[in-house]
Amino acid sequence: MSNKEKHWQKTRGHMFVTLALWAFFSMVVFLFGYEINSMSFLGYPLAYYMTAQGSLLAFVLIIFWFANRQEKIDEEFGFGEKEDD
Amino acid sequence: MFKGGFIQNLPKIYGLYTGGFLVFIILMAIAEQAGASAKAIGIMFVAFTVAIYALIGYLSRTVQVDAYYLAGRQVPTVFNGMATAADWMSGASFVALAGGVYFGGYSYMAFLVGWTGGYVLVSTLLAPYLRKFGCYTVPDFIGTRYGGNGVRFCAVLVLVLASFTYVTAQINATGTIAARALGIPFEAGVWVGLVSILLCSMLGGMRAVTWTQVAQYIVLIIAYLIPVFWISNKIGAGVFPHLMLGDEVARITELESQFGLTKNSAADVKAAGVPGGLKSIAVAHAGVGAGGMAVWKYISLAICMMVGTASLPHILMRYFTTPSVKSARKSVAWSLFFIFLLYSSAPMLATLSKISLMDPNLPTGIIGKSISEVQSIEWVKQWSSQKQVFIADFNGDGILQLNEWFMRTGVVVLATPEVAGLPYVISGLVAAGGMAAAMSTADGLILAIANALSHDVYFNMIDPKADVRKRLIVARVLLVVIGAAGAYIASMRITSILGAVAWAFDFAMSGLFFPLVLGVWWKRATKEGAIAGMLTGLAAGTAYLIYVYPKFMGNPAWLGIDHLRFGLIGAPVCLVVMVVVSLMTKAPDAATQRMVDEVRVPSGRSILGRQH
Numbered sequence: 001m002s003n004k005e006k007h008w009q010k011t012r013g014h015m016f017v018t019l020a021l022w023a024f025f026s027m028v029v030f031l032f033g034y035e036i037n038s039m040s041f042l043g044y045p046l047a048y049y050m051t052a053q054g055s056l057l058a059f060v061l062i063i064f065w066f067a068n069r070q071e072k073i074d075e076e077f078g079f080g081e082k083e084d085d
Numbered sequence: 086m087f088k089g090g091f092i093q094n095l096p097k098i099y100g101l102y103t104g105g106f107l108v109f110i111i112l113m114a115i116a117e118q119a120g121a122s123a124k125a126i127g128i129m130f131v132a133f134t135v136a137i138y139a140l141i142g143y144l145s146r147t148v149q150v151d152a153y154y155l156a157g158r159q160v161p162t163v164f165n166g167m168a169t170a171a172d173w174m175s176g177a178s179f180v181a182l183a184g185g186v187y188f189g190g191y192s193y194m195a196f197l198v199g200w201t202g203g204y205v206l207v208s209t210l211l212a213p214y215l216r217k218f219g220c221y222t223v224p225d226f227i228g229t230r231y232g233g234n235g236v237r238f239c240a241v242l243v244l245v246l247a248s249f250t251y252v253t254a255q256i257n258a259t260g261t262i263a264a265r266a267l268g269i270p271f272e273a274g275v276w277v278g279l280v281s282i283l284l285c286s287m288l289g290g291m292r293a294v295t296w297t298q299v300a301q302y303i304v305l306i307i308a309y310l311i312p313v314f315w316i317s318n319k320i321g322a323g324v325f326p327h328l329m330l331g332d333e334v335a336r337i338t339e340l341e342s343q344f345g346l347t348k349n350s351a352a353d354v355k356a357a358g359v360p361g362g363l364k365s366i367a368v369a370h371a372g373v374g375a376g377g378m379a380v381w382k383y384i385s386l387a388i389c390m391m392v393g394t395a396s397l398p399h400i401l402m403r404y405f406t407t408p409s410v411k412s413a414r415k416s417v418a419w420s421l422f423f424i425f426l427l428y429s430s431a432p433m434l435a436t437l438s439k440i441s442l443m444d445p446n447l448p449t450g451i452i453g454k455s456i457s458e459v460q461s462i463e464w465v466k467q468w469s470s471q472k473q474v475f476i477a478d479f480n481g482d483g484i485l486q487l488n489e490w491f492m493r494t495g496v497v498v499l500a501t502p503e504v505a506g507l508p509y510v511i512s513g514l515v516a517a518g519g520m521a522a523a524m525s526t527a528d529g530l531i532l533a534i535a536n537a538l539s540h541d542v543y544f545n546m547i548d549p550k551a552d553v554r555k556r557l558i559v560a561r562v563l564l565v566v567i568g569a570a571g572a573y574i575a576s577m578r579i580t581s582i583l584g585a586v587a588w589a590f591d592f593a594m595s596g597l598f599f600p601l602v603l604g605v606w607w608k609r610a611t612k613e614g615a616i617a618g619m620l621t622g623l624a625a626g627t628a629y630l631i632y633v634y635p636k637f638m639g640n641p642a643w644l645g646i647d648h649l650r651f652g653l654i655g656a657p658v659c660l661v662v663m664v665v666v667s668l669m670t671k672a673p674d675a676a677t678q679r680m681v682d683e684v685r686v687p688s689g690r691s692i693l694g695r696q697h
Contacts, residue, residue, distance in 0.1 A: 004682060004685075004686065007685075007686065008685055011685070015209045015210070018205065018209050019205070019206075019209060022202060022205040022206070022209075025202070026198055026199075026202040026205075026387055026391060027384050027387070027388070030195075030198070030380065030383050030384055030387070031380055031384070033191070033373040033379075033380060033383065034373045034374070034375045034376075034379070034380075037371075037372070037373040040331070042328055042329075042331055043329075043330075043331020043332060043334075043335070044330075044331045044334055044371070045334070045371050045373075047191065047373045048191060048334065048371040048373070051191060051194040051195070051197060051198055052186075052194060052197065052429065052432035052433075053327060053429045053432070055198050055201075055202065056197060056198070056201045056425050056428055056429055057425065057429070059201050059202050059204060059205055059421060059425075060201075060418065060421050060422050060425050062205055063204060063205060063208045063417055063418040063421055064415075064418045066205075066208055066209060066414075066418075067208065067411070067414040067415045067417070067418055070213075070411075070414060071411050071414075074411070074686070074687050074688070078688075079686040079687055079688045080411075080687065080688060081409045081410060081411055081687050081688055082688070
């Protein structure tokens with residue numbers, strides 16, 4: 001397998017992991033909205049908290065994590081960009 | 086003080102700008118104390134901020150194509166994040182989001198998850214690859230990847246339909262705010278709004294829009310956060326509302342059971358003469374509906390908004406302007422961070438607004454008081470006269486019940502500072518923020534449409550030999566024409582703000598999501614597949630919208646897929662047709678396959694050059 005193919009395979013794997021996290025915070029949590037709302041977090045009912053703030057914050061962190069790890073993958077295979085911005 | 090170029094000095098320039106804006110707010114507060122009228126302060130806020138944006142627009146004028154279409158590909162990561170956040174957060178987000186949460190509760194907040202979660206799709210599936218491609222517009226990518234003017238034209242079609250649906254709502258919002266702040270009729274306000282929007286974009290295209298959007302983000306976020314923090318502290322709810330409103334949410338639930346949540350019948354509402362568009366609280370603030378349908382309604386709405394986000398051209402094109410692929414990726418993260426600051430505050434504002442009105446222990450509480458007493462409150466008088474709030478004494482007991490108090494959704498943001506007794510300078514600030522939000526989104530949308538028409542239709546299809554001067558003249562003329570068309574339709578007042586906004590996501594999702602994603606992620610996708618997918622997806626989605634929307638055919642929704650969710654019909658049709666037709670036609674040639682391979686690695690030159 002060529003270097004490019006290996007890079008793409010790893011990139012694709014990273015994409016699927018990221019999307020799995022995304023699906024968890026955007027859909028799976030809310031499948032159980034009624035059930036988890038009796039639990040509480042920071043004094044808020046849990047489902048209310050997740051839709052008002054929790055999932056939103058999770059998305060921000062997921063994208064920062066995704067970008068950093070993808071940069072490492074690119075560098076590992078020598079496809080990182082040279083110029084610094 | 087300013088050594089080096091403009092880009093190196095950005096933090097200093099915008100730091101000074103922010104400081105200047107804060108000084109302006111303080112000056113206005115002093116003017117208020119000295120006896121300036123509320124109206125004068127409102128005019129000053131809107132006029133001053135719009136004048137600054139126009140100045141930035143003028144200073145960013147350009148005669149280079151790559152500056153006009155791509156802001157010269159030199160917008161730094163964090164600044165592009167701010168510009169995208171302003172591009173994204175529309176007048177509807179600013180004015181109507183907190184009101185939507187106030188009336189709709191948990192099920193409405195699917196919009197919050199949808200409008201943020203979509204950015205995960207943007208960063209993983211699209212933004213870095215489109216940046217590597219180096220296209221000027223979204224149809225530019227589709228046209229080059231799949232090859233040919235037919236496919237390019239289909240992409241332009243979807244783009245225009247989605248963005249135009251969205252832009253009329255934005256011009257409508259600028260019109261509403263300008264009319265209120267300047268004290269002119271709505272129809273005139275729409276045209277004032279349009280002129281302000283064009284001042285920002287006409288001379289400098291993407292470059293001017295970028296730098297005004299950064300300035301607009303700063304204004305809108307200050308305008309949104311100051312009231313939230315101030316009110317929270319004033320009513321003793323907590324120093325940092327986002328982490329400390331748990332007790333207030335619990336208290337609202339308690340008050341809801343004390344007052345009772347009653348859904349008024351349409352006949353009662355009509356008989357009492359409640360003006361159209363005003364609502365009373367009938368849904369629990371923090372309660373979650375039980376049952377499979379409630380879950381499906383929530384998740385299906387979130388899916389439509391997420392996938393729609395990842396297909397909206399005016400957002401994707403912001404990531405064409407960064408210096409590198411990795412900064413495009415990071416820039417998505419910063420965009421979402423800046424969006425998060427406002428979106429996570431909207432439910433807090435809704436909570437504060439609700440507790441201020443409902444809690445009899447607070448001096449601002451009105452529910453449970455006598456109606457004559459409530460009607461003599463200054464802000465109630467004012468907003469009633471503008472038909473923004475209404476009292477209907479259904480049971481005739483002279484006491485204001487929860488279901489007898491009606492408000493328009495926008496009032497939650499626009500009036501809460503007054504309700505909580507904040508000085509008028511805050512209301513002026515909120516008006517300026519709403520104006521910034523609506524203008525920045527309208528600018529991005531009008532530019533997306535005009536660029537697609539000037540670059541993809543005019544330059545690529547009609548006159549490929551046109552010189553730079555001619556191309557930029559055409560681009561600017563189109564900008565004015567499209568803006569005017571949007572303003573004309575907005576002045577006819579056809580749709581409510583949010584109905585139309587959700588439609589834009591469904592249109593974009595039906596026609597563009599899979600052609601874009603498969604263009605990068607599936608080498609076997611062919612031109613014929615993309616054309617068939619875009620056209621059938623768009624047709625299926627549109628047909629279903631006509632079938633289900635109450636004002637068109639009004640048929641019962643199938644599986645709860647109503648007019649806000651018609652992308653759930655369009656996008657799967659698009660995917661299936663695109664895959665089937667692609668597999669039936671000849672695989673893309675070796676050159677195209679190599680191009681896709683090139684797009685998948687960040688290093689190396691972009692596929693399309695700076696000047697093309």
